[in-house]
Amino acid sequence: MKNTNERLKNIVEPDFNRREFLRFATSIGLLSLLGTQEANAFSSKAQGKIVIIGGGAAGMSMAARLNKWLKEPDITLIDPSDRQYYQPGFTLIASGVYDPEDVWKKQESFIPKGVKWVKDSVVAVDPIKNKVATAKSGEIGYDFLVLTPGLQLNWDRVEGISYNSLGEGNAHCMYDFEGAQKTWKAIQEFAKTGGKGLYTDTHTKHKCGGAPKKICLLTEHYARKQKARDNISLNFYTASKELYDVPYFTPRLLEIYGEREIPINLNVKLKGIDTASKVAHFEKIETIGEEKIATPFTESYDFMHFLPPMSAPDFIREAGLGWTEGKFANENWVMVDKETFVHKNYANIISLGDCSDLPTSKTSAAIRMQVPLAAKNLISLMEGKEPVEKYNGYAACPIVTDYGHVLMCEFDYKKERLSSFPFSMMDMSKESRLAWLLKVYILKPLFFHGMLRGRS
Ligand SMILES: Cc1cc2nc3c(=O)[nH]c(=O)nc-3n(C[C@H](O)[C@H](O)[C@H](O)COP(=O)(O)OP(=O)(O)OC[C@H]3O[C@@H](n4cnc5c(N)ncnc54)[C@H](O)[C@@H]3O)c2cc1C
Numbered sequence: 440m441k442n443t444n445e446r447l448k449n450i451v452e453p454d455f456n457r458r459e460f461l462r463f464a465t466s467i468g469l470l471s472l473l474g475t476q477e478a479n480a481f482s483s484k485a486q487g488k489i490v491i492i493g494g495g496a497a498g499m500s501m502a503a504r505l506n507k508w509l510k511e512p513d514i515t516l517i518d519p520s521d522r523q524y525y526q527p528g529f530t531l532i533a534s535g536v537y538d539p540e541d542v543w544k545k546q547e548s549f550i551p552k553g554v555k556w557v558k559d560s561v562v563a564v565d566p567i568k569n570k571v572a573t574a575k576s577g578e579i580g581y582d583f584l585v586l587t588p589g590l591q592l593n594w595d596r597v598e599g600i601s602y603n604s605l606g607e608g609n610a611h612c613m614y615d616f617e618g619a620q621k622t623w624k625a626i627q628e629f630a631k632t633g634g635k636g637l638y639t640d641t642h643t644k645h646k647c648g649g650a651p652k653k654i655c656l657l658t659e660h661y662a663r664k665q666k667a668r669d670n671i672s673l674n675f676y677t678a679s680k681e682l683y684d685v686p687y688f689t690p691r692l693l694e695i696y697g698e699r700e701i702p703i704n705l706n707v708k709l710k711g712i713d714t715a716s717k718v719a720h721f722e723k724i725e726t727i728g729e730e731k732i733a734t735p736f737t738e739s740y741d742f743m744h745f746l747p748p749m750s751a752p753d754f755i756r757e758a759g760l761g762w763t764e765g766k767f768a769n770e771n772w773v774m775v776d777k778e779t780f781v782h783k784n785y786a787n788i789i790s791l792g793d794c795s796d797l798p799t800s801k802t803s804a805a806i807r808m809q810v811p812l813a814a815k816n817l818i819s820l821m822e823g824k825e826p827v828e829k830y831n832g833y834a835a836c837p838i839v840t841d842y843g844h845v846l847m848c849e850f851d852y853k854k855e856r857l858s859s860f861p862f863s864m865m866d867m868s869k870e871s872r873l874a875w876l877l878k879v880y881i882l883k884p885l886f887f888h889g890m891l892r893g894r895s
Pocket residue numbers: 492493494495496497498517518519520525526527528529530559560561562587588589590613614615646647650752754791792793794801802803804805806835836837
């Protein structure tokens with residue numbers, strides 16, 4: 440926390456009220472204590488071999504929960520990564536609030552005692568024969584499968600740029616650990632040299648829908664603090680038909696973009712980036728009757744932040760576990776029941792987190808709510824019972840509106856506003872300082888020390 444405050448002082452003078460923070464931290468601490476008690480108050484003698492594919496936010500939390508709740512757990516976790524990343528921190532690296540070292544820990548420190556970790560990648564799943572194939576460790580059979588490999592960033596689907604050339608032509612993306620670090624360097628430089636900044640999302644479902652909007656607003660505030668706002672223009676492009684689709688929060692977000700003089704361009708799809716001449720290629724999509732009409736256009740830029748299209752990992756499609764037709768055919772998200780997480784075709788497979796087709800926001804905040812329900816439902820399946828726990832689509836997206844404020848968007852499947860943090864006395868349709876404190880100082884330790892360790 441000390442380092443974060445020091446870094447922040449170089450950007451904005453944080454009006455840091457220790458008493459305000461301590462009061463807030465105490466209420467969060469009490470909630471965590473209750474969460475730990477709740478997490479310990481359940482157990483089952485159910486048996487069966489569980490294989491978990493992917494040990495990120497969802498997979499590791501599932502491993503921890505199931506290991507806690509099953510009296511005789513038999514759990515194998517397959518994941519090739521040495522590191523556990525706190526990805527929501529990537530935005531804070533890209534805006535200079537966090538140091539890169541703040542957002543990751545060694546994967547081995549999270550593997551629950553007794554859980555077998557196969558440090559490898561899954562390359563195929565055979566849901567008929569109940570086995571998975573790995574790159575180096577052969578085949579592994581299962582009785583029950585938890586599918587949590589996250590999503591795939593399809594860099595090659597933006598013409599003119601690839602993962603390896605990320606940053607070339609000053610085109611950046613903080614959805615990657617190195618990319619986030621390059622983004623921060625480039626934003627500081629952009630404020631000095633000035634020019635035109637373009638910010639885009641992508642036309643597929645993507646993790647943290649708020650992130651592209653946050654980095655745009657943070658650039659604007661950073662430039663203002665550096666007394667360089669007049670040197671830069673900022674433009675936001677979204678493939679969606681509105682800036683944000685949760686009505687309780689949209690008016691204030693639109694107002695903020697208006698106040699900051701950042702034009703919003705709707706229904707625009709990024710096609711490619713000519714990094715040599717710093718020109719972005721877009722398509723404006725108009726729907727006339729049943730027909731969609733795409734009109735190409737280009738924009739030159741000096742700094743650009745973009746998102747690549749996203750999908751479930753390829754092995755999901757190849758195993759026939761994802762969508763093969765309809766609007767998600769290209770993205771092949773895993774088909775699950777949106778309340779119970781059970782696969783639509785295979786009753787011994789559960790999926791949650793980013794790779795699933797759950798029609799809510801792809802965030803680790805959503806996963807925080809999904810995990811205890813999914814773990815209980817899996818245990819019911821192991822006991823030969825119907826899964827009864829029902830997920831209401833809870834998701835949260837803390838939209839950082841400047842260095843010091845966050846619009847804490849929490850909502851359900853119906854896009855109705857919810858509140859899970861101790862904010863109920865406040866007007867949550869506006870950005871707040873308390874939500875900033877939560878975002879910068881509390882959520883990361885809750886992730887590493889609470890959620891990933893099987894606590895609520
Ligand atoms: C820039 C950015 C900002 C964000 N901001 C927020 C925010 O403010 N709030 C919020 O709640 N969420 C935020 N998120 C989203 C959040 O980080 C994700 O929703 C969450 O990490 C998804 O968890 P997951 O377990 O589904 O996938 P991941 O956490 O990505 O984990 C997937 C795991 O699967 C493993 N894996 C992949 N392929 C295979 C394979 N073939 N075999 C075995 N293992 C495999 C990977 O190594 C990884 O460990 C943000 C994300 C980004 C990138």
